[in-house]
Amino acid sequence: MLKYQKIYNDLKIQIQQGFYKSGDLLPSENELCNKYSITRTTSRKALDELLKEGFIEKKQGLGSVVIERRKSLGLLNVKGFSEAGGSNVKNIFLQKPVISEWSDQIIFHVSEEETHTDCIHFERLRCIGPDPVMVEYNWLANFELSSLIEKEFVDQSFFKTLSQQYLIEIIGSKHEIRAEFANKKIARLLKVDEKTPVLHISVMFITSKPGFNIYAELYCITEKYPVSNFYKI
Amino acid sequence: MLKYQKIYNDLKIQIQQGFYKSGDLLPSENELCNKYSITRTTSRKALDELLKEGFIEKKQGLGSVVIERRKSLGLLNVKGFSEAGGSNVKNIFLQKPVISEWSDQIIFHVSEEETHTDCIHFERLRCIGPDPVMVEYNWLANFELSSLIEKEFVDQSFFKTLSQQYLIEIIGSKHEIRAEFANKKIARLLKVDEKTPVLHISVMFITSKPGFNIYAELYCITEKYPVSNFYKI
DNA sequence: TAGTGGTCTAGACCACGGT
DNA sequence: CCGTGGTCTAGACCACTAG
Numbered sequence: 001m002l003k004y005q006k007i008y009n010d011l012k013i014q015i016q017q018g019f020y021k022s023g024d025l026l027p028s029e030n031e032l033c034n035k036y037s038i039t040r041t042t043s044r045k046a047l048d049e050l051l052k053e054g055f056i057e058k059k060q061g062l063g064s065v066v067i068e069r070r071k072s073l074g075l076l077n078v079k080g081f082s083e084a085g086g087s088n089v090k091n092i093f094l095q096k097p098v099i100s101e102w103s104d105q106i107i108f109h110v111s112e113e114e115t116h117t118d119c120i121h122f123e124r125l126r127c128i129g130p131d132p133v134m135v136e137y138n139w140l141a142n143f144e145l146s147s148l149i150e151k152e153f154v155d156q157s158f159f160k161t162l163s164q165q166y167l168i169e170i171i172g173s174k175h176e177i178r179a180e181f182a183n184k185k186i187a188r189l190l191k192v193d194e195k196t197p198v199l200h201i202s203v204m205f206i207t208s209k210p211g212f213n214i215y216a217e218l219y220c221i222t223e224k225y226p227v228s229n230f231y232k233i
Numbered sequence: 234m235l236k237y238q239k240i241y242n243d244l245k246i247q248i249q250q251g252f253y254k255s256g257d258l259l260p261s262e263n264e265l266c267n268k269y270s271i272t273r274t275t276s277r278k279a280l281d282e283l284l285k286e287g288f289i290e291k292k293q294g295l296g297s298v299v300i301e302r303r304k305s306l307g308l309l310n311v312k313g314f315s316e317a318g319g320s321n322v323k324n325i326f327l328q329k330p331v332i333s334e335w336s337d338q339i340i341f342h343v344s345e346e347e348t349h350t351d352c353i354h355f356e357r358l359r360c361i362g363p364d365p366v367m368v369e370y371n372w373l374a375n376f377e378l379s380s381l382i383e384k385e386f387v388d389q390s391f392f393k394t395l396s397q398q399y400l401i402e403i404i405g406s407k408h409e410i411r412a413e414f415a416n417k418k419i420a421r422l423l424k425v426d427e428k429t430p431v432l433h434i435s436v437m438f439i440t441s442k443p444g445f446n447i448y449a450e451l452y453c454i455t456e457k458y459p460v461s462n463f464y465k466i
Numbered sequence: 467t468a469g470t471g472g473t474c475t476a477g478a479c480c481a482c483g484g485t
Numbered sequence: 486c487c488g489t490g491g492t493c494t495a496g497a498c499c500a501c502t503a504g
Contacts, residue, residue, distance in 0.1 A: 002492070028470060039494050041274075044471085052285075053466055060471045061502030076410070076462075172465035177309070178455040179412040179430040197412035197430035206465065222411040229309075231464075232405035232439065233286055235473070261489060272475050277490085293490045294483030 003038055007046035015055050015066055016163050022068035026056060053169070076175060076201060076229050088129050091156045094189070095123035097149045099142065106139060106215045107176060108204040113211050118142040120149065125189055132190050133225050137217045143209065162207070170214075172206035186219045199227055236271055240279035248288050248299055249396050255301035259289060262297075286402070309408060309434060309462050321362050324389045327422070328356035330382045332375065339372060339448045340409060341437040346444050347374040353381055358422055365423050366458050370450045376442065395440070403447075405439035419452045432460055 001009075014020050027035065032043035047064050050056045056064045100121040102110060120142050126134040138158070145166065154160045162168040178200045187194045198219050205214040220227055234242075247253050260268065265276035280297050283289045289297045333354040335343060353375050359367040371391070378399065387393045395401040411433045420427045431452050438447040453460055 004492080030470080039496085040471095041495095042493060045492080047471095058471065059502080060500065061469080063470060063502095076408075173463070175309075175460075175462040177410065177432060177460040177462070179432040179453075180455075181430055195428075197414055199410060199412040199432070202459075220412075222413075226435075227408075227410040229408040229410070229462075230406070237473080263488080263490095272477085273490095274476095275474060278473085280490095291490060292483080293481070294488080296483095296489060 003036070004042050004045040004049070007032060007036055007038070007043060008049045011046065011050060012055065013167065015050075016167055018164070020066045022066055024066045025062070026050075026064040026066065028063055053171075076177075076203075076227050090127040092125045092127065093122065094125055094135075095121065097122040099149070103137075103139060105137060105217050107202045107217075108174065108213075108215060110213075110215065111211060114141040114213070120145060128225060131224060133221055135186055135189050135219045139215045141212060143212055166209075168212070169208040170205050171208050174204045174206075176202040178202075182219070182221075190219070190221050192221055196221065198222075201227070236269070237275050237278040237282070240265060240269055240271070240276060241282045244279065244283060245286075245288060246400065248283075249400055251397065253299045255299055257299045258295070259283075259297040259299065286404075309410075309436075309460050323360040325358045325360065326355065327358055327368075328354065330355040332382070336370075336372060338370060338450050340435045340450075341407065341446075341448060343446075343448065344444060347446070351375040353378060361458060364457060366454055368419055368422050368452045372448045374445060376445055400441075401445070402441040403438050404441050407437045407439075409435040411435075415452070415454075423452070423454050425454055429454065431455075434460070 011020075011026060020026060026047070029040050029043045029047065032038070032046070033040055036043070047056065047058065050064070051058060055066065057067050058064050097120050099118045102115050102119045103121070118141070120140050122138050124136045124138075125132055126136060147165070148161070151161075151165075154164055159170060162170075179197050180200045182190065182192055182194055182196045182198045184194060186198060187196065190196075190198070192198075199222050201216075201218040201220070203214075203216040203218065205216070207213060244253075244259060253259060259280070262273050262276045262280065265271070265279070266273055269276070280289065280291065283297070284291060288299065290300050291297050330353055332351045335348050335352045336354070351374070353373050355371050357369045357371075358365055359369060380398070381394070384394075384398075387397055392403060395403075412430050413433045415423065415425055415427055415429045415431045417427060419431060420429065423429075423431070425431075432455050434449075434451040434453070436447075436449040436451065438449070440446065
C-alpha cells in the first residue's frame with residue numbers, strides 16, 4: 001500500500017469509528033510527518049483525499065477539522081428530513097431487514113455476483129411530524145452483512161450503520177425520477193387518494209466496496225416537502 | 234495571481250475557446266515546467282484543478298486528455314437528451330431571449346444585486362423525436378450578456394454558449410423537485426391531458442461568475458423519458 | 467509568537483503507454 | 486525505448502489563527 005493511502009486509511013477509520021468526532025482537529029500535517037516518517041507532500045496528499053471525500057475541512061492557521069455532514073453526494077433528500085432533524089422525523093419499518101429474493105421492482109441492472117448472493121430487503125415509511133412523506137424499498141446483496149438483520153440501525157440511519165459498522169461508504173449514485181400516480185398501496189401508506197401525483201425515484205447507490213451496490217425504490221409526496229438536492233464542485 | 238492559477242487559467246481558456254478539443258492532449262507536466270519556469274509540483278497542481286473540475290482526464294503513460302462531457306455536475310438530465318444526441322433532439326423557442334421583469338415563478342431567493350439588474354428571460358420546448366418532453370423557463374441577470382438576445386446559441390446549448398462566449402461555467406446547482414398535475418398551458422405544450430402527473434423541477438445554477446446565478450423552472454413528462462442523474466466522487 | 471495550512475523549488479525513482 | 490503521469494524526499498517562505 002502506498003504511504004499516503006496508509007495515512008488516509010488510518011485517519012478515515014478513526015473518523016468512521018468515532019475516535020475523531022465532528023469538530024475535532026486531526027493531527028497537523030507536521031505531526032503526521034513525524035509519526036509516519038514522511039514528508040509534508042505525503043501527509044498533505046493523505047489529507048487532501050479526506051478533503052475530497054468530504055470527511056474534513058482544512059482551515060489555514062487552524063488545522064484539519066472533521067465535519068459531520070459528508071460533502072454533497074449528489075443525493076436527493078426530502079426537504080425537511082435534514083432541517084426537521086431527528087426529533088421530528090420517524091422511520092417506521094414496514095418490513096425489517098430480512099433475507100429475500102431479488103425483486104423485479106429494481107430497475108437498474110443487478111450484477112450476477114449480486115444475484116448469486118442472498119438479498120437483504122427492508123421497507124420503511126418515513127414521516128415528518130404526523131405526515132407520512134416517503135415509502136422506501138431497499139435491496140442489497142448479503143456480502144457478510146447478516147448482522148444487519150439482527151441489530152438496530154445506528155441513529156435509525158442505514159448509511160451511518162454501513163459506515164460505522166462495516167466501513168462502507170457511499171461514493172456515487174444513479175437516479176431515475178418519474179412523476180406517477182400513486183398506486184393503491186402507496187396511496188394508502190402515504191394517506192392520499194389514488195390518482196395523486198407522487199415522485200417515484202429509483203436509485204442505485206455505488207459504494208466503496210467494489211461490486212456492492214444498494215438499490216432503492218422511493219415514493220414521495222412532494223406537496224409539503226419537495227425533494228431537494230444541492231451540488232457544488 | 235498564484236503561479237498554478239495562472240497555468241490553470243491559461244489552459245482552461247484554451248479549452249473553452251476550442252484550441253484544445255475533446256480528445257486532445259494538453260502539454261505534458263514537464264513541458265509546462267519548461268514553458269512557465271516552474272517545478273512539477275506546480276504544473277501538477279494546475280492540472281489537478283482542471284481534473285477536479287472535469288475538464289481533463291489524466292492517463293498514466295499518455296498524458297492529460299481533454300474530455301467532452303464535464304464531470305457529472307449533479308445536474309438532472311432528461312434521459313434521452315444525451316443518448317438521443319443532437320439529431321433527434323429539437324429545442325423550440327416559445328420565447329426567444331428578451332429583457333423582461335423578474336418573475337415570481339422563481340422559487341429561489343434572487344439577490345438584490347440581481348433584481349436591480351435587468352432580467353433576461355427565455356422559454357423553450359424540448360422534444361425527443363416527435364415527443365415534446367420538457368417545458369423550460371429560464372431567468373438570469375443581464376450582467377453584460379445582452380448579446381445573448383441577438384445571437385443564436387452555440388449548438389442550441391445555453392450552457393455551451395455561456396462557456397465558450399463568456400467563459401462562465403456552472404459550478405453548482407440547487408434543485409427542488411415535485412410531482413404535480415400539469416396545468417393547462419403545460420398540458421397543451423406537452424400534449425397530455427390536464428391532470429397528468431408531471432415532474433416540476435426548480436433549479437438554481439451557481440456559476441463561476443460570483444453573484445451570477447441562473448434560475449429555471451422545468452416541467453417534464455417522464456413516462457417515456459425519466460429524468461436521470463449520475464454522481465460519483 | 468508559535469503553530470497551522472498554502473505555495474513552491476529541485477531533485478529522485480517508479481509504473482504505464484505507445485512506438 | 487522514451488516520455489508520460491504517480492509517488493516521494495528535503496527543504497523554503499508565506500498567510501492565517503489562536504492564545
